[in-house]
Amino acid sequence: MNFETMVFYGFAAILLFAGFRVITTRNPVHAALFLVLAFFTAAGIWLMLEAEFLAITLVLVYVGAVMVLFLFVVMMLDINLDRLREGFWDYLPLAAFVATMLVIEMAVVLGSRSFGLDIVPAPIQHAADYSNTKELGRLLYTDYVYPFELAAVVLLVAIVAAIALTMRRRKTSKYQDPAQQVNVKRADRVRLVSMAAAQPSSTKS
Amino acid sequence: MNLAFTDVLPLLPEIFLLAAVSLILLIDLFLGKEQRYITYILSLAALLGCGWLTFTTATGVTTYAMHGMFVDDLLSDTLKLMLYFVVAVVMVYSRSYIHARGMFQGEFFVLMLFATLGMMVMISASNFLTLYMGLELMSLSLYALVALRRDNAVATEAAMKYFVLGALASGMLLYGMSMIYGATGSLDLSRIATVLQAGVANNTVLVFGLVFIVAGLAFKLGVAPFHMWLPDVYHGAPTAVTLFIATATKLAAFAFVLRILAQGLQVMSVDWQQMMMIMAVLSMAIGNITAIAQTNFKRMLAYSTISHMGFLLLGLLAADINGYSAAMFYIVTYTLTGLGAFGMIMLLSRKGFEADNLDDLKGLNQRHPWYAFMMLIIMFSLAGVPPTVGFYAKLSVLQAVVNAGYIWLAVVAVMFSLIGAFYYLRIVRLMYFDKPVDNHRIRPEGDMAVLMSANGLAVLALGILPQPLMALCVYAIQRSL
Numbered sequence: 001m002n003f004e005t006m007v008f009y010g011f012a013a014i015l016l017f018a019g020f021r022v023i024t025t026r027n028p029v030h031a032a033l034f035l036v037l038a039f040f041t042a043a044g045i046w047l048m049l050e051a052e053f054l055a056i057t058l059v060l061v062y063v064g065a066v067m068v069l070f071l072f073v074v075m076m077l078d079i080n081l082d083r084l085r086e087g088f089w090d091y092l093p094l095a096a097f098v099a100t101m102l103v104i105e106m107a108v109v110l111g112s113r114s115f116g117l118d119i120v121p122a123p124i125q126h127a128a129d130y131s132n133t134k135e136l137g138r139l140l141y142t143d144y145v146y147p148f149e150l151a152a153v154v155l156l157v158a159i160v161a162a163i164a165l166t167m168r169r170r171k172t173s174k175y176q177d178p179a180q181q182v183n184v185k186r187a188d189r190v191r192l193v194s195m196a197a198a199q200p201s202s203t204k205s
Numbered sequence: 206m207n208l209a210f211t212d213v214l215p216l217l218p219e220i221f222l223l224a225a226v227s228l229i230l231l232i233d234l235f236l237g238k239e240q241r242y243i244t245y246i247l248s249l250a251a252l253l254g255c256g257w258l259t260f261t262t263a264t265g266v267t268t269y270a271m272h273g274m275f276v277d278d279l280l281s282d283t284l285k286l287m288l289y290f291v292v293a294v295v296m297v298y299s300r301s302y303i304h305a306r307g308m309f310q311g312e313f314f315v316l317m318l319f320a321t322l323g324m325m326v327m328i329s330a331s332n333f334l335t336l337y338m339g340l341e342l343m344s345l346s347l348y349a350l351v352a353l354r355r356d357n358a359v360a361t362e363a364a365m366k367y368f369v370l371g372a373l374a375s376g377m378l379l380y381g382m383s384m385i386y387g388a389t390g391s392l393d394l395s396r397i398a399t400v401l402q403a404g405v406a407n408n409t410v411l412v413f414g415l416v417f418i419v420a421g422l423a424f425k426l427g428v429a430p431f432h433m434w435l436p437d438v439y440h441g442a443p444t445a446v447t448l449f450i451a452t453a454t455k456l457a458a459f460a461f462v463l464r465i466l467a468q469g470l471q472v473m474s475v476d477w478q479q480m481m482m483i484m485a486v487l488s489m490a491i492g493n494i495t496a497i498a499q500t501n502f503k504r505m506l507a508y509s510t511i512s513h514m515g516f517l518l519l520g521l522l523a524a525d526i527n528g529y530s531a532a533m534f535y536i537v538t539y540t541l542t543g544l545g546a547f548g549m550i551m552l553l554s555r556k557g558f559e560a561d562n563l564d565d566l567k568g569l570n571q572r573h574p575w576y577a578f579m580m581l582i583i584m585f586s587l588a589g590v591p592p593t594v595g596f597y598a599k600l601s602v603l604q605a606v607v608n609a610g611y612i613w614l615a616v617v618a619v620m621f622s623l624i625g626a627f628y629y630l631r632i633v634r635l636m637y638f639d640k641p642v643d644n645h646r647i648r649p650e651g652d653m654a655v656l657m658s659a660n661g662l663a664v665l666a667l668g669i670l671p672q673p674l675m676a677l678c679v680y681a682i683q684r685s686l
Contacts, residue, residue: 105413110413114410146335147334150326150339153223153319154338154345160316164310165353
């Protein structure tokens with residue numbers, strides 16, 4: 001076993017452990033943190049596959065942005081864990097049966113017998129100055145430009161849907177109109193009133 | 206690499222629709238509440254423009270564009286033209302319904318057009334990647350449309366179920382696609398077909414992936430045992446959205462299944478035929494028997510949809526030109542009938558009243574004989590009574606199944622259709638022989654009344670003269686597969 005294989009198995013073991021803990025841990029904040037760990041180790045495995053750009057993006061986008069947001073949501077929402085666990089034992093037999101079947105099937109099919117080196121050739125190792133990012137960029141904007149644009153449309157739909165579902169035009173909401181603020185004159189805000197001078201009241205000591 | 210104009214020419218309808226939706230989105234921003242009808246008219250105009258572009262650029266020759274990710278053939282042109290028509294009818298039917306419920310917003314039309322764009326992408330996809338992107342574009346718009354009445358608890362719950370199960374189905378589909386990719390080394394459907402033709406070493410991986418793909422497709426089509434979301438979504442969604450999901454998406458789902466199974470994995474038909482047989486029989490059984498117990502009209506139609514999708518699978522599993530064209534004829538006519546059935550619910554409902562219970566149909570004949578007659582035709586067509594189009598559609602599917610050598614399947618299908626006829630005919634009884642519960646006058650708007658009459662009469666006319674449409678379906682399938 002060479003060093004590379006050892007590193008791979010190390011990452012894989014941590015990834016499996018983290019993934020398992022995400023669904024078994026009782027505290028949702030811990031679950032989110034274990035998910036971060038899973039993303040980190042997955043990024044490590046991608047690095048070993050020479051997919052440097054994807055690995056770094058995974059850490060930047062998922063760990064840096066998505067999971068932080070997720071942690072905020074988890075902390076702000078008051079999740080009732082007891083209600084979530086309701087009916088766990090009722091569903092367990094069927095779920096366990098389906099899960100075991102799937103695991104057995106995957107174990108049988110996805111072994112080295114189907115994806116071993118004699119069937120799928122090993123990828124060619126690239127030179128040290130090979131730019132993964134450049135290749136990805138070239139492919140995205142040439143061969144894969146159609147699905148890439150479609151992904152952009154999907155994001156546009158997400159924006160439209162999010163606004164349509166959450167925006168409430170309440171009559172009571174207060175907002176500022178900058179144009180009006182700039183155009184305001186002194187006379188609009190301050191009213192000068194001329195009053196006759198008055199004697200302070202006699203009760204004052 | 207240079208992008209020539211001829212490369213994007215087949216995509217012209219898609220590009221036009223995307224530009225039009227973006228423009229409508231912007232224009233809608235500046236419209237007041239009273240001017241909202243401009244959005245509605247622009248949406249219809251966009252569909253009309255798409256129709257014109259698709260019709261004029263149709264060559265009948267199979268053209269690939271965008272590095273083989275997009276295909277423009279006779280099948281896609283035919284289905285797209287039907288899709289525009291169906292979406293336009295959905296919009297006309299929905300107008301007064303959503304107006305009465307405060308949903309007459311720009312987002313409703315924009316999301317509907319985005320979903321239409323997704324369906325167009327699905328219809329003319331020739332790569333797993335574009336198939337999936339089109340599916341997601343459609344599904345995301347649909348989830349939002351179902352949830353659009355966010356203060357309504359039933360609608361929100363339906364949207365949640367739809368979203369979670371839809372995401373699960375997409376996951377299964379992707380997993381299956383990744384397996385097929387692992388075994389064949391390509392995402393391109395025609396390339397996969399060639400690789401499979403030549404023979405692949407590890408057949409187990411292929412079958413493994415196929416199981417996941419078929420399960421994902423079954424989720425999306427709503428066939429048993431993956432049908433649980435369908436009654437809740439149909440029931441909970443605003444009827445205008447239910448109408449959209451029940452009609453337009455079925456056309457796209459048909460194209461989706463046809464592209465994956467018939468164009469990509471035709472060689473493996475022996476494997477997917479068996480899965481489809483089980484699903485078809487289960488769907489027809491569960492759909493038809495459960496529908497009898499329903500008191501809600503929308504729920505009943507949802508279970509009826511499940512049984513009809515089972516029937517559609519029968520046509521597909523014949524796995525030859527006859528079967529595919531019978532299935533295409535079936536889905537097109539089902540869409541037409543579904544438009545009528547759900548449209549009628551909206552025609553009968555009014556502000557603050559949803560005519561979605563079976564009791565609301567009581568005595569319709571006394572209230573308005575003409576619409577009762579239209580409903581009669583539609584129910585007869587769903588049940589498969591001659592001379593409506595539903596009879597001919599069922600007949601052609603059964604012929605294809607018998608020709609493929611599955612006589613027992615045809616017998617089972619006929620049996621369950623007989624059981625199904627019970628609840629369709631119960632509606633007819635309610636309309637003609639019961640006393641009306643509610644005596645509110647039915648006064649639909651002019652364009653809706655005309656369209657509904659045309660819809661009902663078309664169901665009858667196509668039943669008497671099915672040949673032209675059938676010939677079109679056969680021709681489209683022959684030229685494209």
